[in-house]
Amino acid sequence: MSKILTYLAVQDGKIKRASLEVLSHCRALAQEHGWTVESVLLHPDARSLATTAQQYGAETVYYMDHPQLQAHLNAPFLAALHAVITHANPHVVAFASSEAVKDMLGALAVRTQAAVLSDVASFHIIAGGVEAKRPVMASKLIARTQAQGARVLVSVRAGAYTAEEAPTEAALVPLPFTFDVDTLKQQVREVVQDALGTLDLSETQVVVAAGRGVKDEAGKALVTQLADTLGAAIGASRAVVESGLFPASAQVGQTGKVVSPDLYIAVGISGAIQHVAGMQNSRVIVAINKDGDAPIFNYATYGLVGDLYAVLPPLINEIKQVLPTTPE
Ligand SMILES: Cc1cc2nc3c(=O)[nH]c(=O)nc-3n(C[C@H](O)[C@H](O)[C@H](O)COP(=O)(O)OP(=O)(O)OC[C@H]3O[C@@H](n4cnc5c(N)ncnc54)[C@H](O)[C@@H]3O)c2cc1C
Structure with a gap:
């Protein structure tokens, strides 16, 4: 059976609302096409966050819990996502659009031999691939784009869909995090909040x-x-x-x-x-x-x-x- 894998990004110890929106949309797509929808969580506390993924309809939740997955750095997250995609072998991998995701998508596409549709406003499944709408020219025009292939990565803007609960008895599948942290050339020392406070623009209502x-x-x-x-x-x-x-x-x-x-x-x-x-x-x-x-x-x-x-x-x-x- 074909499957969609959704990446659930974590911020301040919670799964981001935008990721749950994407999961809800993917659940609806999976139902429509007879596919399965699965999720991946990468965080030191991934196992306990998996219950939220179950609440929003993931049928399987792959997770890696490792201290290195606390703050975003491309190299370990890319390695982790590559490993999960290789293991799960999904046809579509869906992300909520963010700076971190934008930064990783090209490299992840090369590693997983996938086509990419980035920062789209909506998407659906078509024969042999994915079709999406993307605002262009400062949203004056909407471009309709398609990606064909055995694997398509797609990132979706926050607010495109509504996050709706649909509890499941998802299987929780731990996967080993095998990245060699000694090879890292950067470290995140501190995540600094800006002067306007801690509320994230793209997450608040x-x-x-x-x-x-x-x-x-x-x-x-x-x-x-x-x-x-x-x-x-x-x-x-x-x-x-x-x-x-x-x-x-x-x-x-x-x-x-x-x-x-x-x-x-x-x-x-x-x-x-x-x-x-x-x-x-x-x-x-x-x-x-x-x-x-x-x-x-x-x-x-x-x-x-x-x-x-x-x-x-x-x-x-x-x-x-x-x-x-x-x-x-
Ligand atoms: C390539 C490019 C990219 C850009 N990207 C962005 C972007 O990402 N985001 C962005 O915002 N802009 C962007 N801009 C700039 C954009 O074109 C506008 O210049 C900008 O959005 C104007 O900001 P503003 O509405 O605050 O100011 P103004 O256009 O100057 O409007 C100020 C408004 O405040 C009202 N006003 C004044 N005093 C009062 C008062 N006392 N009480 C109530 N109302 C009052 C006025 O009537 C007026 O309508 C971009 C421009 C370019 C060329």
Whole structure:
């Protein structure tokens, strides 16, 4: 029987939401085509994380637990994935798109003799391969691409699918991690959190993003307060990253991160196509802008025309009334 293997990336001791989204989609594809869906976990605590993979429908979970698999480094993760793919022999290997995955995909394709479709918005199985849709030219166009072959690697943007529980009695299969750690030329000493806090833009359900309308530290404090009240991650347009008000890690858009939270609040952002490319798949978009003709309102579910310095303080107070405790 043909099979799909999904790679479940781990961050802060939890399987990333984006990986569970990909697993849910692969489970649906497997059901549709009579395939099986399996998962792979690489982490020092992989065995205990496997129960989450079972909850989301993996039929078999391969895992390697080794201290070297705590923080991402290409060489050990490539070796581990190569070994799991050789062992499991899947036709399709699906990943949630991330910087780490982008970094590994080419080398993994060479080692496993696979074709690659990277950073796609959606994919499905066709005779002899995989067909995917990928936004191109700052999402102005959608390219339909196909990869044919005995093995296809595909990475999918966060938010493309919904993670849905579908508990299984998955077989848990430990595999040995045989990488020689003495050959490593780099080490991860520390993973540094940026100044905007610990919430990962691509993993949170709510994002509050600031644009050039946020002119100073007082504006930034308002955006931060709104984000803290909602338990949201903070995003930014390129304009305020270039001005130095927000770190590059917060940039959303064509040359920043692609996010698709349940709620995206764009504060003082005009809605340039390069920004929209990174957030237009958010489920609900709220735009706050003093210019009623700003293009962001074309994408917004709800729009608030007004000066953010006047709008945000009462809005934050109102939210605090209905949401008295800060969400986890
Ligand atoms: C190759 C390329 C790649 C790019 N990649 C990205 C990317 O990844 N991400 C990105 O964001 N941009 C990117 N850009 C830049 C993009 O084109 C825009 O310049 C940028 O998104 C504009 O940011 P902004 O909306 O914050 O600023 P502006 O376009 O200047 O908009 C500011 C908005 O704030 C409003 N405003 C002003 N004062 C207030 C106030 N007091 N209250 C309420 N509203 C107010 C204004 O009405 C205006 O609509 C890229 C550009 C290029 C050429």
